[in-house]
Amino acid sequence: METTRRDFLAGAITVAGAPIAAGASKAGEAGQNGEHAHAHDHDHQDVPSDVALRVMALESLLVEKGLVDKSALDALVDTYEHKIGPRNGARVVARAWNDTSYKQRLLSNADHAIAELGYSGMQGEHMVVVENTPSVHNIVVCTLCSCYPWPVLGLPPVWYKSPPYRSRTVIDPRGVLREFGVVLPEHVEVRVWDSTAEIRYLVLPERPPDTAHLNEQELALLVTRDAMVGVARDLPSRQGDRA
Amino acid sequence: MTILTLSRPGLKTERLDDLLTLPREGGEPIFAEPWQAQAFALAVKLSEQGYFTWKEWAATLAGEIKQAANATEPDDESKYYHHWLTALERLVSTKGLSDPQSLLTRKVAWADAYRHTPHGKPVTLPETIHS
Numbered sequence: 001m002e003t004t005r006r007d008f009l010a011g012a013i014t015v016a017g018a019p020i021a022a023g024a025s026k027a028g029e030a031g032q033n034g035e036h037a038h039a040h041d042h043d044h045q046d047v048p049s050d051v052a053l054r055v056m057a058l059e060s061l062l063v064e065k066g067l068v069d070k071s072a073l074d075a076l077v078d079t080y081e082h083k084i085g086p087r088n089g090a091r092v093v094a095r096a097w098n099d100t101s102y103k104q105r106l107l108s109n110a111d112h113a114i115a116e117l118g119y120s121g122m123q124g125e126h127m128v129v130v131e132n133t134p135s136v137h138n139i140v141v142c143t144l145c146s147c148y149p150w151p152v153l154g155l156p157p158v159w160y161k162s163p164p165y166r167s168r169t170v171i172d173p174r175g176v177l178r179e180f181g182v183v184l185p186e187h188v189e190v191r192v193w194d195s196t197a198e199i200r201y202l203v204l205p206e207r208p209p210d211t212a213h214l215n216e217q218e219l220a221l222l223v224t225r226d227a228m229v230g231v232a233r234d235l236p237s238r239q240g241d242r243a
Numbered sequence: 244m245t246i247l248t249l250s251r252p253g254l255k256t257e258r259l260d261d262l263l264t265l266p267r268e269g270g271e272p273i274f275a276e277p278w279q280a281q282a283f284a285l286a287v288k289l290s291e292q293g294y295f296t297w298k299e300w301a302a303t304l305a306g307e308i309k310q311a312a313n314a315t316e317p318d319d320e321s322k323y324y325h326h327w328l329t330a331l332e333r334l335v336s337t338k339g340l341s342d343p344q345s346l347l348t349r350k351v352a353w354a355d356a357y358r359h360t361p362h363g364k365p366v367t368l369p370e371t372i373h374s
Contacts, residue, residue, distance in 0.1 A: 058335065
């Protein structure tokens with residue numbers, strides 16, 4: 001699967017060519033910074049938290065002095081990007097697997113249900129949780145830029161922001177899924193959810209078989225970021241196993 | 244483009260094992276917010292460049308965590324990177340790479356830059372700050 005992922009990303013790099021520009025012209029409104037393309041309601045930018053500013057101060061001073069290389073820092077951050085935050089989403093999923101009434105609340109009003117677990121930080125967007133079943137598979141994309149439910153999933157992975165993922169997921173979701181190592185039987189319907197400024201989606205994966213004896217914490221360890229974006233489907237029944 | 248960083252930069256796990264309390268998942272560090280990853284990367288890179296040893300770093304961080312615990316701050320993992328950042332600021336100053344006053348001045352400059360940059364424009368520091 002790792003190889004497949006890299007192939008997909010290698011393809012992304014090639015196809016991207018002039019990466020952002022391709023997506024932007026298609027989207028029509030996305031500017032140089034896709035993240036900001038949807039938000040026009042502030043005159044000025046929100047000042048980051050004190051700790052975030054302290055890190056920016058440290059980094060900018062050290063980079064200016066030539067003590068560290070900005071691109072090397074970015075590369076390291078990028079590497080760990082996929083580990084930022086997806087545990088929050090995993091806890092939401094595990095709770096839903098373990099508690100039917102929570103699951104109902106999650107599917108009917110995800111904002112409230114997610115807030116029950118103490119996760120917030122969305123800036124006016126609504127969360128919608130979509131459930132995988134034996135006959136339905138959900139996959140999330142943001143065709144315009146890279147809207148992503150970061151309070152529950154952390155920072156978006158590189159491929160999520162790539163123009164090929166953003167365009168091809170809508171045109172050929174089964175093909176994209178195959179590149180992520182997911183081969184869907186014909187009878188499984190694929191639903192593609194395009195994130196917007198107002199709505200961010202989270203996929204509720206199916207609970208793996210033979211996990212009735214696991215508690216919520218153990219269940220959360222089985223949930224992956226990719227499954228919650230919908231580019232993975234079958235989760236392992238034991239931590240460390242590959243499904 | 245940072246998209247090209249698919250092969251993992253060599254981060255030796257034995258060094259991470261020095262930091263026994265680092266919140267981890269599957270053997271790799273995890274972060275709750277972007278600044279935590281940036282602070283993490285700064286410490287790793289400065290150490291790699293030889294400005295301090297990883298052992299010095301671990302000792303400084305451990306000292307910071309212990310001090311916070313003595314001040315009866317809850318020692319949960321949500322505070323871990325706060326301690327990490329404070330330790331980094333301290334070690335950077337101890338090693339003469341920067342100093343508390345410069346860090347404070349720069350922090351204020353960044354906050355001002357955010358306040359005065361229209362939405363959607365990249366936030367940059369005024370030219371004068373660099374001189």
